[in-house]
Amino acid sequence: DTVLTQSPALAVSPGERVTISCRASESVSTLMHWYQQKPGQQPKLLIYLASHLESGVPARFSGSGSGTDFTLTIDPVEADDTATYYCQQSWNDPTFGGGTKLELK
Amino acid sequence: EIQLQESGPGLVKPSQSLSLTCSVTGYTITSGYDWSWIRKFPGNKMEWMGYISNSGSTNYNPSLKIRISITRDTSKNQFFLQLNSVTTEDTATYYCARLTWGWFAYWGQGTLVTVSS
Numbered sequence: 001d002t003v004l005t006q007s008p009a010l011a012v013s014p015g016e017r018v019t020i021s022c023r024a025s026e027s028v029s030t031l032m033h034w035y036q037q038k039p040g041q042q043p044k045l046l047i048y049l050a051s052h053l054e055s056g057v058p059a060r061f062s063g064s065g066s067g068t069d070f071t072l073t074i075d076p077v078e079a080d081d082t083a084t085y086y087c088q089q090s091w092n093d094p095t096f097g098g099g100t101k102l103e104l105k
Numbered sequence: 106e107i108q109l110q111e112s113g114p115g116l117v118k119p120s121q122s123l124s125l126t127c128s129v130t131g132y133t134i135t136s137g138y139d140w141s142w143i144r145k146f147p148g149n150k151m152e153w154m155g156y157i158s159n160s161g162s163t164n165y166n167p168s169l170k171i172r173i174s175i176t177r178d179t180s181k182n183q184f185f186l187q188l189n190s191v192t193t194e195d196t197a198t199y200y201c202a203r204l205t206w207g208w209f210a211y212w213g214q215g216t217l218v219t220v221s222s
Binding site: 031033035041042043044045048049054084086088090093094095096098099101 | 141149150151152153164166167200204206207208209210212213214215
């Protein structure tokens, strides 16, 4: 299995820029995807193939990276962005990171 | 608009089987893509369980391979999850989702299944 490692939590102020990282245990090329999940809701796709913005997702969200290191950036952060963010790879059978809980100060 | 909806018992006894249904509207499951089950454990860990393809072939997470079965009813545009010999560690929120070339673009709302006697 490809293990994906994320920092467990971040706290930022509205209007700031935040980067959420995901590190893979082996290279996954650009086969990395990002989701946002709010309490009581299903995950929502934000970014696919490392850097492609899903239709309808605000341009404040962007993704970058390749190989083993990936980043989801939110700039600027808004209050509504409070959520848990997951990365997921599709280089082999899908696996997810442990999630990063984003809180606003 | 593509929608997925999970249904099934919210409580299952240990050693019994967990059975869930995913009803799909807005897209025919035989037209394309792979149709997956994913679960999220208390504490946020997420696990892909397996999928059934549009042609009916299946692919399972090796950690579940001896306990899991995913089938479908094309006449009802539904697919199903059966997980055998459940334990309390199978307590989770279960989601069905469409796997689109590697990512999950469409998800059901999820259903909480608790394994308890």
